[in-house]
Amino acid sequence: MPGFLLIAHAPLASALRQTAQHAFAEAAQRVYALDVLPDLPVEESLAQARVLLAHAAAASPHGEVLVLTDVFGATPSNIAQRLAEGPQVKVVTGVNVPMLWRVLNYAHEPLDALVGRALSGATQGVMQIAVSRPQNQAARRVHDQDHHQHQQ
Numbered sequence: 001m002p003g004f005l006l007i008a009h010a011p012l013a014s015a016l017r018q019t020a021q022h023a024f025a026e027a028a029q030r031v032y033a034l035d036v037l038p039d040l041p042v043e044e045s046l047a048q049a050r051v052l053l054a055h056a057a058a059a060s061p062h063g064e065v066l067v068l069t070d071v072f073g074a075t076p077s078n079i080a081q082r083l084a085e086g087p088q089v090k091v092v093t094g095v096n097v098p099m100l101w102r103v104l105n106y107a108h109e110p111l112d113a114l115v116g117r118a119l120s121g122a123t124q125g126v127m128q129i130a131v132s133r134p135q136n137q138a139a140r141r142v143h144d145q146d147h148h149q150h151q152q
Contacts, residue, residue: 002064002111003030003056004103007049007076008095010035016100024104030059031104036076049079057088064088064111066103068095068118092118098125
């Protein structure tokens with residue numbers, strides 16, 4: 001079973017770790033999180049990441065770590081790429097809750113298999129739902145004073 005390291009823009013990594021603890025308390029003990037702060041120099045974030053990587057590797061019987069990061073090409077992803085030295089560390093970007101839950105659910109599988117689980121969990125967890133109201137339900141009243149939809 002590998003260790004896991006989440007590296008993302010603050011506060012996403014910590015929030016994902018808390019979500020992991022909620023659903024997979026046992027497996028989440030091997031999940032470490034690094035929130036990359038906007039004002040911290042990259043080298044300091046990288047040093048923190050190396051310490052957490054060592055902890056995650058120590059939590060794995062074979063020293064393997066799956067690193068999940070948020071946005072390819074951004075600082076957290078660049079830090080994660082610098083950690084991927086050798087076959088013991090794999091990096092997957094685009095982390096979301098379905099990806100994280102999928103890898104934790106299959107945490108007993110080999111590291112290479114978990115990479116595939118991460119990718120499938122992320123893509124299968126994103127879908128459009130309920131594009132229209134079911135026919136047997138009445139329309140809900142809008143509580144907006146102007147009766148306009150708000151744009152976000």
